[in-house]
Structure formats: C-alpha cells, structure tokens
Amino acid sequence: MDEKPQVLTPRRSRRRGDDLVQAVYAAVLAEVAELGVGGLTMEGIAKRAATAKTSLYRRWPSPRELLLDALYEAHPQELPSPGADDLRGDLIQALEQLVGWMVAPAGIAVMAVMAERQRHPDLVEALYDRVFDARGGTFTYTVLRHYAAQGQIDPDLITPVVRDIGEALVFKHVTDTDELPDDEKLAAIVDQAILPAIGIPPARKPWSPTPDGDPTQPSTN
Amino acid sequence: MDEKPQVLTPRRSRRRGDDLVQAVYAAVLAEVAELGVGGLTMEGIAKRAATAKTSLYRRWPSPRELLLDALYEAHPQELPSPGADDLRGDLIQALEQLVGWMVAPAGIAVMAVMAERQRHPDLVEALYDRVFDARGGTFTYTVLRHYAAQGQIDPDLITPVVRDIGEALVFKHVTDTDELPDDEKLAAIVDQAILPAIGIPPARKPWSPTPDGDPTQPSTN
DNA sequence: AAGGTTAGATACGCTTGCGTAGCTAATCGA
DNA sequence: TCGATTAGCTACGCAAGCGTATCTAACCTT
Numbered sequence: 001m002d003e004k005p006q007v008l009t010p011r012r013s014r015r016r017g018d019d020l021v022q023a024v025y026a027a028v029l030a031e032v033a034e035l036g037v038g039g040l041t042m043e044g045i046a047k048r049a050a051t052a053k054t055s056l057y058r059r060w061p062s063p064r065e066l067l068l069d070a071l072y073e074a075h076p077q078e079l080p081s082p083g084a085d086d087l088r089g090d091l092i093q094a095l096e097q098l099v100g101w102m103v104a105p106a107g108i109a110v111m112a113v114m115a116e117r118q119r120h121p122d123l124v125e126a127l128y129d130r131v132f133d134a135r136g137g138t139f140t141y142t143v144l145r146h147y148a149a150q151g152q153i154d155p156d157l158i159t160p161v162v163r164d165i166g167e168a169l170v171f172k173h174v175t176d177t178d179e180l181p182d183d184e185k186l187a188a189i190v191d192q193a194i195l196p197a198i199g200i201p202p203a204r205k206p207w208s209p210t211p212d213g214d215p216t217q218p219s220t221n
Numbered sequence: 222m223d224e225k226p227q228v229l230t231p232r233r234s235r236r237r238g239d240d241l242v243q244a245v246y247a248a249v250l251a252e253v254a255e256l257g258v259g260g261l262t263m264e265g266i267a268k269r270a271a272t273a274k275t276s277l278y279r280r281w282p283s284p285r286e287l288l289l290d291a292l293y294e295a296h297p298q299e300l301p302s303p304g305a306d307d308l309r310g311d312l313i314q315a316l317e318q319l320v321g322w323m324v325a326p327a328g329i330a331v332m333a334v335m336a337e338r339q340r341h342p343d344l345v346e347a348l349y350d351r352v353f354d355a356r357g358g359t360f361t362y363t364v365l366r367h368y369a370a371q372g373q374i375d376p377d378l379i380t381p382v383v384r385d386i387g388e389a390l391v392f393k394h395v396t397d398t399d400e401l402p403d404d405e406k407l408a409a410i411v412d413q414a415i416l417p418a419i420g421i422p423p424a425r426k427p428w429s430p431t432p433d434g435d436p437t438q439p440s441t442n
Numbered sequence: 443a444a445g446g447t448t449a450g451a452t453a454c455g456c457t458t459g460c461g462t463a464g465c466t467a468a469t470c471g472a
Numbered sequence: 473t474c475g476a477t478t479a480g481c482t483a484c485g486c487a488a489g490c491g492t493a494t495c496t497a498a499c500c501t502t
Contacts, residue, residue, distance in 0.1 A: 036337060038256065115336035116257060157425065164394070169385075172388065192380050199423060201420065204375060
C-alpha cells in the first residue's frame with residue numbers, strides 16, 4: 001500500500017485558474033519590490049510563483065503587462081471617509097492610512113514604479129490609464145477638502161502645494177531613513193507643516209525677532 | 222603622400238590617464254541615470270565611454286566602486302552663502318540651487334541611487350561615508366539656520382520636519398510630473414508651505430469659519 | 443630611436459534570461 | 473471512466489554580460 005506523508009486530505013500538486021493567477025500576481029509585486037522595474041524577468045516571476053514560464057506566456061506577453069494587471073487587481077477602490085469633528089486627528093489618521101498603503105505589496109510596487117518613472121514613462125502612463133482612473137488626490141487632501149466643505153478651513157488655502165505637504169514629507173522621511181515614520185513623526189508633520197499652511201499657526205513660546213527689521217521685506221539699506 | 226582629413230593638428234586616437242578617467246566618470250553617471258543602479262554594467266560603461274573593459278578593470282573592481290569614485294569627484298564642496306536681508310528671496314534661491322543640482326549629472330545619479338536605497342543599502346552607506354561627510358543639511362535649512370542666527374526667525378520652529386518641507390515638495394513635484402518645478406512653483410512652495418511653518422502666515426483674503434466651532438478641537442457632542 | 447607604460451582589441455567559457463516548441467502530467471466535468 | 477483542458481517540464485538557439493588572459497598598438501620620456 002502507498003503510504004502518503006502525514007497529510008489528512010489529498011493535496012493537489014497544481015494550482016489552476018484563479019488560484020494560479022493570484023499566486024503570480026503576488027510574485028510579480030514581490031519581484032518588482034525587490035528588483036525594481038528594470039529587474040523584472042519572466043524567469044524570476046515564474047520561479048517566485050513556483051510555476052512554469054509557459055504558464056505566464058499563455059496569459060501575458062511581458063512582465064510589464066503582468067505587473068499592470070496585478071496592480072489593477074490590487075488597487076484599493078475607496079478610502080474610509082473622514083469624520084467632521086477632529087481635523088488634526090483626521091489628518092494624522094490619513095497619514096497613517098498612507099503609511100499602511102506604503103507597506104502593502106501594491107503600494108511598495110507602485111512606489112518602485114514611480115521611483116523609476118523617467119526610465120519607464122510608458123509604464124507610468126499605462127499605470128495612470130489602467131489602474132488610477134484619475135489623480136484621485138492625496139490621503140490628506142481628502143480630509144482637507146472635507147473640512148473645507150464643512151466651512152472649517154478657508155478653501156483658498158488648499159492649494160496644489162498644500163495638498164502635497166503631508167505625502168511629500170512622509171516620502172522624504174522614508175527616502176532619507178529607509179524607515180517608516182512613527183506616530184510621533186506623523187503628528188509632527190501635521191502640527192508643524194500642514195496645519196500652519198492652512199492658517200493654524202505653529203504652537204510656540206513667546207518669541208520676537210531681534211530688532212533687525214521685518215525678515216520678509218528686502219532691506220532698503 | 223598621405224592626405225589627412227581637414228584637421229590642422231594631429232589628433233591622438235587614445236586618451237590616457239586623467240582624460241580617460243574623466244570620460245569614464247561621465248559615462249558611469251550617465252549610465253546610472255539611464256539604467257539605474259541595477260542596470261549598471263561594465264560592458265555598458267565601457268561602451269559609453271568608448272573604451273575597453275580592460276581599462277576599467279585595471280582601476281575598479283566593480284561598477285559600484287566606479288560610481289562611488291565618480292560621485293566623490295563630482296560632489297560640490299560648498300554652497301553659496303545666503304544674504305541676510307531677504308528671507309523669502311533667499312529661500313526661493315535655495316530651491317533654485319536645489320533644482321540646479323538636480324539637473325546636474327551627479328545630482329541625477331545620486332537621486333537614482335537613493336530611489337533604490339532599499340535594494341542597495343551597502344551602496345547608500347558607502348555614499349554617506351565616502352561622498353557626504355555628514356548630512357550637511359538641506360538647501361533651505363542653510364537659509365533658515367542663517368536667519369535664525371540673525372534673530373529673525375524663532376529657532377524653535379526649525380524642526381526636522383520644517384527643514385525638509387522645501388526639498389520634500391520639490392522631489393514630490395518631480396516624481397509626480399517628471400518635470401522640474403518652475404520659478405512660480407518654487408515661490409508657491411516658499412509662500413504656502415515654508416513661511417507658514419516658521420510663523421509667517423499664508424497671505425489670505427478675509428475669511429472666517431462657518432459657525433461650527435473650532436476645527437482643531439474634537440467635538441464634544 | 444628605443445624602451446617602458448598604458449590603452450585597446452579580441453577571444454574565451456560560463457551564467458542568466460529570452461521566447462518558443464513539443465511533450466507529458468494533472469485536473470475537472472460530463 | 474473518458475475526454476477536454478490546463479499546468480508543468482524540458483530543450484533549444486540566441487543574446488547579453490561577466491571576468492580573465494593574451495596580444496598588439498599607441499603614447500610618452502629619455
């Protein structure tokens with residue numbers, strides 16, 4: 001009699017259909033995170049997905065098409081809505097959501113693509129066309145827009161520059177340190193950069209300039 | 222008699238010594254800009270420099286060592302000092318200097334390295350050790366520090382977050398658009414993000430919140 | 443002009459990856 | 473169980489790149 005290993009139910013040796021495709025999607029996201037767009041190969045994806053190249057070529061003509069399909073599949077469809085009674089808290093939460101996205105495989109993959117954007121403009125364009133319906137806006141922009149609609153922020157202050165502050169600072173922190181910002185850092189970004197830009201001044205101890213004049217006006221000496 | 226082409230002085234067919242090295246440095250910076258760190262090859266560098274691989278291997282054991290030497294050679298030693306009588310103008314100028322660095326071959330190469338930092342941590346570490354003596358600080362931080370020393374800005378407001386605002390927004394603009402920010406954009410970054418963060422509020426028309434309460438305090442309903 | 447040094451050219455065996463062809467094995471549904 | 477479908481395996485010729493060895497040509501100084 002054939003003695004099987006200690007497995008209580010028979011196990012299929014091959015994945016089929018959607019099971020296989022999901023494994024391939026996970027593999028390509030991991031590959032692009034580890035090797036970048038330029039390092040993507042069918043060999044590598046197939047090996048990581050523990051499948052044959054032929055199974056890939058039956059469905060996709062190139063690693064890029066495969067990557068775009070994987071990102072399309074993984075793209076979040078919507079973000080949780082902010083409340084209406086805690087601007088600071090909602091901004092911090094929005095940045096926490098951004099960080100959460102940044103550690104997900106799809107977020108990591110998108111960032112890898114954007115990091116090499118000038119080398120693969122066609123891929124970035126396809127990403128916008130086929131995965132991002134439009135520039136939906138930044139995580140913090142959703143919050144800011146919401147509070148402006150509630151009449152609690154001056155809408156004129158929500159400029160393209162101001163919309164970008166939160167994300168820009170988070171990305172820079174990650175680029176400089178190779179670490180994710182902790183909650184204390186996210187709070188500092190909100191308190192020290194975003195809130196002042198929408199008219200809520202930085203908390204400060206009493207201070208006045210030394211009597212040299214107004215620093216925002218050129219000297220007339 | 223041997224008729225030469227219309228060249229008035231004889232031309233050497235081979236570069237030697239420092240001439241060759243400078244050509245190789247230019248080639249590796251162009252290669253990393255075009256192909257990324259992962260795409261660097263001795264074959265590619267040699268071809269671009271129009272020299273033989275043997276000439277490279279006689280000096281450098283790997284493309285990475287060559288890249289580090291090239292970046293060391295190209296690293297600017299100092300930045301122009303700011304004046305003391307036009308904070309806004311000096312900040313804008315600092316961002317212009319940042320943009321100028323970003324379009325230089327060495328700046329492009331450094332950004333290509335940082336974009337793949339998690340894939341090549343040893344290279345980034347070597348970059349810090351051998352090219353950047355220390356985190357000298359950002360372009361705008363030099364200006365902010367200077368004006369604080371003059372007593373024109375509250376030094377407590379120049380936090381690590383605030384130091385990063387200018388560069389972070391410029392980098393994000395480039396990442397999102399694949400274009401350099403123009404002067405109008407740089408001025409907007411200064412006026413709408415940096416100056417508010419150091420206590421100089423955004424210019425605004427008269428505006429007041431609708432009577433819903435203070436947006437920075439959680440609701441007690 | 444001669445000699446020493448350096449640059450460039452060429453070839454090599456090996457590895458990795460490409461995209462394809464052909465075949466067998468596994469899976470599923472009737 | 474059988475047949476259709478799909479997954480996986482293997483081999484192939486080609487290309488690019490590696491690092492090395494060997495040789496010739498070019499350049500510079502004495």
